[in-house]
Amino acid sequence: MRATGNEGSLAQAVIRRFNLLRPLSEEAVAALEQAILEGLFRAGPGEDLVVEGDPVDSVRVVLSGWLFRHKTLEDGRRQIVNFILPGETCDAYAYLLPAIDHSITTATPVAYAEIKRSRFEKLMASDRTLAEAFLCETALNNAIQREWAINLGRRAALEKVAHLFCEIYERLRPVGLIDGNSCGFPVTQMDLADATGLSVVHLNRTIQELRAAGLITLRDRMLTIPDLDALKSAALFSPGYLQLYSKG
The missing domain is CATH 1.10.10.10 (Winged helix-like DNA-binding domain superfamily/Winged helix DNA-binding domain)
Structure with a gap:
């Protein structure tokens, strides 16, 4: 469901986190905030944002609430492979693959922004600091995933x-x-x-x-x-x- 309230302040979780990953230029902050404001959505708890096997044509960033990535076996057994928290991305660069290999479901009410592939690629090309921040985010997610493997x-x-x-x-x-x-x-x-x-x-x-x-x-x-x-x-x-x- 598209968000209808004033969610501008929620973008600050994303901006704050990305500035720690890679300090953003003023132009990058303005461009990212605009993309977020134009693609705001809300979802209730227990809603699937994507299901394993779906094609992905956008990047989603979480503004508030919790989600989780998971895979489910044929007999219904489920493994949560990560939680996705405010300020984090759901699926950066997943659009480069034919289909996503896991499902993403909301654990709580969530506000998120959906940035379509064409808009996202223009953002990445327009500012180096923003492109580096998203690459750092992807590298960080990989590091977290390795730690979860050790945990399990x-x-x-x-x-x-x-x-x-x-x-x-x-x-x-x-x-x-x-x-x-x-x-x-x-x-x-x-x-x-x-x-x-x-x-x-x-x-x-x-x-x-x-x-x-x-x-x-x-x-x-x-x-x-x-x-x-x-x-x-x-x-x-x-x-x-x-x-x-x-x-x-």
Whole structure:
């Protein structure tokens, strides 16, 4: 559904994050804001933006809300392969392939901008800083995906869940979505189970272990981390792969 409200301020999450990836010129900021304002949409929770096998002819950037990438086996088993957060892109350059290889579904109400391929390519050609920011975004997504592979394949249950909490916290920080030591965490335990490769029962038991150790509070769709360093230690978390700051 096309958005009808004044969403201009929501573009700031994208601008803020991209400026950390690669400082944007004033012209790039103005051009990106205009493209966002002209392609605003809203979606409710549980809506598919794209389904595996669909052709893609645009780039979507998330202004508010959470989505997730996932793949589903023939028998219905689902693996969430990443969450997509405010300020991040859903599918940069996916239009270069014949079809997308995964589905993207909203976890919450979402506002997003859809930039058609022709408009996106003109934006990339018009300003080097903007083109570099989108390339950095793609490289960062690849780094996150590699870390998720390690999370699924090698970390113990408590490390998996703690690592995911640390990563989400660090990804929300650059776009100003941390309040003290808390952040919104609006996904279900089923979503978390499908993101970590655990059963819901095992996930719930692991969250209780983290709570009992005083490492997290998870209540009313809010995650609180009293001691981030302690949680990072429990998760064996090193944030080096989240290269959100430009090297110049």
